[in-house]
Amino acid sequence: xxQVKQSPQSLIVQKGGISIINCAYENTAFDYxxxxxxxxxxxxxxxxxxxxxxxxxxxxxxxxxxxxSAKQFSLHIMDSQPGDSATYFCxxxxxxxxxxxxxxxxGTRLQVQP
Amino acid sequence: KAxxxxxxxxxxxxxxxxxxxxxxxxxxxxxxxxxxxxxGQGLQFLFEYFSETQRNKGNFPGxxxxxxxxxSRSEMNVSTLELxxxxxYLCASSLPGTGNTGELFFGEGSRLTxx
Numbered sequence: 708x709x710q711v712k713q714s715p716q717s718l719i720v721q722k723g724g725i726s727i728i729n730c731a732y733e734n735t736a737f738d739y740x741x742x743x744x745x746x747x748x749x750x751x752x753x754x755x756x757x758x759x760x761x762x763x764x765x766x767x768x769x770x771x772x773x774x775x776s777a778k779q780f781s782l783h784i785m786d787s788q789p790g791d792s793a794t795y796f797c798x799x800x801x802x803x804x805x806x807x808x809x810x811x812x813x814g815t816r817l818q819v820q821p
Numbered sequence: 822k823a824x825x826x827x828x829x830x831x832x833x834x835x836x837x838x839x840x841x842x843x844x845x846x847x848x849x850x851x852x853x854x855x856x857x858x859x860x861g862q863g864l865q866f867l868f869e870y871f872s873e874t875q876r877n878k879g880n881f882p883g884x885x886x887x888x889x890x891x892x893s894r895s896e897m898n899v900s901t902l903e904l905x906x907x908x909x910y911l912c913a914s915s916l917p918g919t920g921n922t923g924e925l926f927f928g929e930g931s932r933l934t935x936x
Contacts (some may be wrong), residue, residue: 741924741925743927748929749929750825750911750913750927750928750929750930751864751911751925751927752927753924753925753926756924796863796864798864806869806876806877807852807854807869807877807913807915807925808854808866808869808877808879809856809864809866809925810866811856811863811864811865812863813863814863814864
């Protein structure tokens, strides 16, 4: 019940295209769904996050779509740029406990070709 | 504001040895958590400390332990190292409590190689 499944494992997109990464979770107690971006040699950095009371959240070129009934959420990167080339991780947590124990997806390596 | 600082950044140990990794959280952050990152298993939660108390633990053997000091700095220790312990160990700090976003701020990690 703690799993978060992420796909695809790798993704190649042309500059200006849309990158889409999908995640599915099992534990219905999860109520916080962040996306992290990680560049080689660096730690993950929060990109955008959503709570299940909204179906979509947009920040610049990054959008999270959330489907509570299907227990799925996805990251859309519009107008993808070579600088977006990184590994992306979805994650989930229960915020009501106040604890910080993220369950991460397996990661998606995104390559944006110029 | 300084970020999360982890030391050492790189280290090489042999099987059977032990290792201690250090983490200094962002000033004012009292929650520190540790994650192990490997190509095969991805990012896995090790444990979380708040106010010098471990309040959450992942599914790792007892060889993995940690502690937090009164200044919120944290250390993790791995005893009797195995080849499979080779990984990037990431520390993350955050503000505690349920009223905030719960954003984790990660350090750049300590890369451990076990020979």
